[in-house]
Amino acid sequence: MKIKLGGYGILKNYVGPPENAREIELPQAKSLKDILQEMGIPDGMVMLISVNDEQKNLDYVPQEGDEIKLVPPVSGG
């Protein structure tokens, strides 16, 4: 199963920007929380998860062809 994972802001460093998202091969179904953990992305660095332009949470189990975008929280002013 293949999914595409892209990120905004500092998350681009982990998965590439949304327009050049990283393609990931998943041998078995698993939650986004597990996928992000394996990639070394801390939970706290992901504010918003958008799957095919719909808001999801870390418990979501990606499906074939999903395009996933990760948005980090930013506190600067």
Next chain:
Amino acid sequence: MLFSTDYLEQFSRHVRLPNFGIEGQKKIAAARIFIAGAGGLGSAALTYLAPIGLKKIGLIDSDTVEISNLPRQIIHDQTKIGQLKVTSAGERIKQLNPTLELALHSERLKAVNILEIIKEYDVVLDGTDNFASKYLLNDACVISGIPLVHAGVLRFSGQVMTIQPGRSACYRCVFREPPSPGAVPTCSEAGILNTAAGIVGLIQATEAIKLITGLGDLLTNQLLVFDALSMKFRNVEIKPDPDCPVCGQNPTIKTVEDLKMVEGQN
């Protein structure tokens, strides 16, 4: 409300806008906007909101002007280093609009003062530089029913969302709890491009004008993510969370509380 010829000349470029007109200017003339933070976001928003003929602007910031602030905090200048930011910004605002009613608060936003301070305003802009203040503003505005234009910036990017309490998703619908201290870098650690802060602050000011005049579509139920390097603006759809602890069906947060966390630096 009757406007003099001079008044109409001053604001004629807004009055001539389609669907803005004298009615729009009347709404502006009666509106009170509160801005939390006189930093990069607040400087841009204040510079563009002070001259448009508002009734009142409120501003809170407990910091003093530092030399590293000046590239992006354009409401301050070299002569203001060491001054309270609200004093420095207040002087500039008065130059831009001497008749504007101004309330300056040189203190930190806290649970003990926030509801009392924001209650008389029509719109609140979040220009703060730390998660504790952003959550406090969200909770206070939802509880008080005051529209909030949230924003944050870091490095080359920024985010904006407009919250209409009871009608659209709030900050906690998107991100229920603040990240653990240190999980996300601050601008003083990771840097901030001055123009990125300015662009995001002006988007906030634009949302405030739209909220007051009723023009256009707001950034409600969506997070606008701006990236200066790719120069892309992307709208990520969000939705109200029925289980949100502050705006959900059974809220557990019914009054404001200070978050115990390490404060970020601007």
